[in-house]
Amino acid sequence: MITIAVNLILLEQHEVGDDALVRLTGIRAQHVREVLRVKPNQHIQIGIVDGPRGTGTVLGLDGSEVTLNCEFESMLPARPAVDVMIALPRPKVMKRLWAQLAAIGVGRILLVNAARVERQYFDTHVLTPECYRPLLIEGLQQARDTRLPDVSIHRRLKVLVEDDLAGSTGEATRLIADPGARASVASALRAAGSAERCLVAVGPEGGWTDFERTLLGSHGFVAVSMRPRALRSDTACVALLTLVHEAMANGRA
């Protein structure tokens, strides 16, 4: 039975021995045996977290263990050229979002406070690496990527925007979704010229306040239109990141 789509098995660097052998156990071994139903000498797609993709050749299936001989590519996959700054959604929505963000492809995930974010959202275990790292890896394995997004949590939007952002995202084009704006994502990116990266801000479900909008606008965030339908944070993130990736891909074509 298909329980989850794993299109590439991700390994941790320390799991790969000097002899290029890996012994999979647990859930990954189970997936390889029961879903991929591999036989000895068969090849499967593998990768190292934040490292290269590669090919694993099945050497042995021993009880619950799977032994692979690994060969890796010389180049790392490119880091996704889009970063996302999200007003922290409620925990249930955030939990759904981790794997989707990693699957769509983002370099950085900046979670920020905003006036219309409830304070207690910051106390959830959903923001601990123990919770989100496996979910990010799930998304990467789905999308055949290895590059784990950087995650940072910012309790003060003003400090993030005024002080931290300059250094951390460099010369990225900055976009903010706004139902009142007229420029499309594609036209705003064209107007911004040839920035290598793009940082997209997604507001809380209740929207940014006027103060927050002005703050972001005065720090280079260009308003881009979204259709005038209010979307849940996770749906809005997926929609906006899709438009940005599409526009950047077409801009390079």
Add this chain to the structure above:
Amino acid sequence: MITIAVNLILLEQHEVGDDALVRLTGIRAQHVREVLRVKPNQHIQIGIVDGPRGTGTVLGLDGSEVTLNCEFESMLPARPAVDVMIALPRPKVMKRLWAQLAAIGVGRILLVNAARVERQYFDTHVLTPECYRPLLIEGLQQARDTRLPDVSIHRRLKVLVEDDLAGSTGEATRLIADPGARASVASALRAAGSAERCLVAVGPEGGWTDFERTLLGSHGFVAVSMRPRALRSDTACVALLTLVHEAMANGRA
């Protein structure tokens, strides 16, 4: 506490009396009292399922009940111009998808079988109107829409495509997402000319088979490119529908 974003309260036609009065009870009354925190004479956005939007004036807050005097617009909101045909995803993913599809805006949802869909997915309660109708209404209330998508379930792709589809979606432009395709969604829609509607096909997580792809291609489905990242069905649906809505909006602009 914000538990869910309700931007418009949807009423059933039979709830609105000839005197234009509505008595809300239960979860909607609780939302109006505790989240919107309305006072008498305050206005809230309302709508009738598959009917017009309107304004409700709070007449009274009596115990757990809220009485509204309703005024409705003369025009119905336009039915979304995009329909979606989805190879049935696993129940957990499908359950997440209902509200998101209604929020993004689709006229019809056609759920179909495919070679890489597990047969038992069709037996889930997630496909009963008792399960999906409240989820669709949740999405509509989020997006301030009233138009409930039509839902139909098709156990035979071939019968759907060869026999049923001609009548049911008329002259819609037909698109199918394909990582190998070169045309973007926007260029495919431009090339198709001025169709009023668009039907988009989203495959199973394992992809369509060659047979299915040929079948769909020979019935007018034009392949459009998606970035070469495999996405979960719900993420893929949101991404593809976003691109189609954006391209159709730009085409009309």
